[in-house]
Amino acid sequence: MNWTAFWDAAWQFTLVTGLSFVALCLVASMIRFYQLSSPTALLATTATISETLRFQAYLAARLGTAYRLPDPFCLLIATGPAVAAAIREQTLKIIRNTVRQADVVLALDDGTIGILLDTSRRHVEPIIARIQNALTAAGGLRVGVVSCPENGVRVQPLMAAAQAAIPAAGTDWALATPLTGAEPLPPVEDEDAAGDHGAWVDQLTGVLRPDRLRRVMPKFVARYRREGEPVSLIYLDVDYLERYNDHYGRAAGDEILRGLGLLLQHQVREDDLIGRVSEDDFVILLNCPPAAALLTANRLGGAIKKATFAAAGYTLKVTISGGVASCPEHGRTATQIFDAAHAALRAAQDRGRNMCLLFDDTMKPYHTASLGADPF
Incomplete structure (x- = not known):
């Protein structure tokens, strides 16, 4: 028996097996990372750990949607006789029956009770009055109330402010x-417009309209810059959409865009900002x-490539090209990273489309050409 050949084969087998195991672990870790980046996934993972963490996860998810749909909400922290351990479950049931089904209790x-109400600070008083009336026999509550965005847009400061607002006996x-x-995020021209879903959302795709995106985007960038956190922008374009419009009709192109808007919203995190620019x-x-x-961006491109879109009696498939830029690496304002991402998109299109590229110095000629396009 040739022992040298045997040990060589055994070593190669061990090496290949080990590398395969490492690769599988890396893939599993990446998948888990993207799952946990979603507040919805966070709710599931914290359910068995801590009710406070679970409540904070709901709050984080609600803060994320405040960028996409500018609906105000209130956070309540309640204590008092009705929160006593012996009757707490009954109190929770009464509160849940008093507020709307979508509210969190x-x-x-x-030992306190956390409540998230999908309402503005202007309308919170009658809701609290209903809760207090329902709990009169149990001794009532003392409630501290904060509202978003007036009292901030971060989980821990909002929780602390609500605790501090709890009044004395x-x-x-x-x-x-x-x-x-404090200024509402996103800004609105009048108070009534804040709750108007149609005023902010593109009716075809379900994401932010271009004019609303222009107003919100600089604040998104400025907020994270103040906190020293990175901000990145992905600029996506549907490859050859005009050909689909010409061949299958404009209605088919609209169905593709409608499906893409829905797919993108399901693929990104709740606190990501997504809008249509053209x-x-x-x-x-x-x-x-x-x-x-x-x-x-590459993950989104892969998901879109696998998707099918039913339009005009056909089952259609599309691809996208994308450009990526970040703050502060490629600019310090919304306009600068928008232009850099647009330049990277142009480079991806020139290199054959169906790909996403990160901006670098070789793309500066495209950057010059894109300046002024859809400025923010």
């Missing part, structure tokens, strides 16, 4: 004072570094 780890509830200089272009803003943004 949970018992927190410190003898007072039912207290509303925290808005932060000095007929077949989408922009996504993410709180992540350049490498992670490029990975996300």
